[in-house]
Amino acid sequence: MSDDLVLMESKAGIGLITINRPKTLNALNLQTLAALEAALTTLEQDREVRVIVFTGAGDKAFVAGGDIEDLNSRQGLAHYQGFAEVIHRVFRRVETCDKPTIAAVNGYALGGGAELLLATDIRILADHARIGLPEILLGLFPGAGGSQRLIRQLPLCLAKQLMFTGHPIGAERAVQLGLANMVVPAAELMSEVMALAADIAAKSPLTLKLMKRALLHGGEMTLANALAYEQSMIGLVLDTRDAHEGCSAFLAKRPATFVGE
C-alpha cells in the first residue's frame, strides 16, 4: 500500500479519492486534509471526470474522525482555529462541488468522518458501517460543520440525541433515518457505488452542475426566491446543447450522448 495520505484515480468518468491512513482508521490530520483538498481540486478540474467518489483505505473505516492526537497537540485558540479553518474549507468544497459526490462508507464514519459524509450528495453504506458523532465523549462537539449540517438533515430531536450521547448508529438505522441512501453487503460496496456513479456519469454534467447549484442555494432561500432561482437555472439548461440532445434522442428513440455543453 502506498504511503500517500490520499490516493486518487480516475476511470471512465469516475474519480475515486481514498483517504489512506489505515493505521489510524483514516483519521484526518492537517496533512491529510491538504492532500484531500488537492485531490478534489484535480478531479474538479478534470473535464473527463463527471462523478467523484470518496472512500477510506482498508475494510474497517471510512474515516474515524479528526486525528485526536493532532487535535490534542494543539495549544491555544489560534492553533485550533488553524485546523478548524482548513477542515471547514475542505468540507464546504465537497458540499459545493459542481460534480455529484458519493460517499462509499466502508466502515466507521465517526466525528469528522460523519461530517465529511454529511457534505456529500449520496451515501452508500457497507453493512458493517457505523455512523456517529462521538465528539462529546472527548469533551468536544461536532465542529467541522457537523452540528449545523446534521440539524438540517435530520429532525432536531434525533440530531440532538446523536450529538448529546455520542453513540453511533448502524447502517440500517442510518438509512431508516434518511442519513444515507442504501446499505449493501461489504463485498459489493465498490461495485454498487461504481455502478451508481456510472449511471450518473452518463447524464449531462452541465445539467447536473446547474441542478446541484439550484438545490444547494435554493435550499437556503425562501420558497419564492428559490422558485425564481430555479426558473432562471432551468432557463439556462433549456438553452444547452445537452437539453436539445436529450429531447432529440427521445423523439428519435435513440440513446442520448451528453457532452456538457
Ligand code: CO8
Ligand atoms: N484519531 C487518531 N487515531 C485514531 C482515531 C482518531 N480519530 N481513531 C482511531 N485511531 C487509532 C487508534 O488510536 C489506534 O491506534 P494504535 O493502533 O496506535 O493504538 C488505531 O487507530 C486503531 O483503533 P482502535 O485500536 O481503537 O480500533 P478499535 O477497533 O478498537 O476501535 C473505534 C475502533 C471505535 C473507531 C475507535 O478507534 C474510536 O473510538 N476511535 C475514535 C473515534 C472518535 O472519537 N472520533 C472523533 C474524533 S474528534 C473529531 O472527529 C473532530 C473533528 C473536527 C474538529 C474540528 C475542530 C477544530
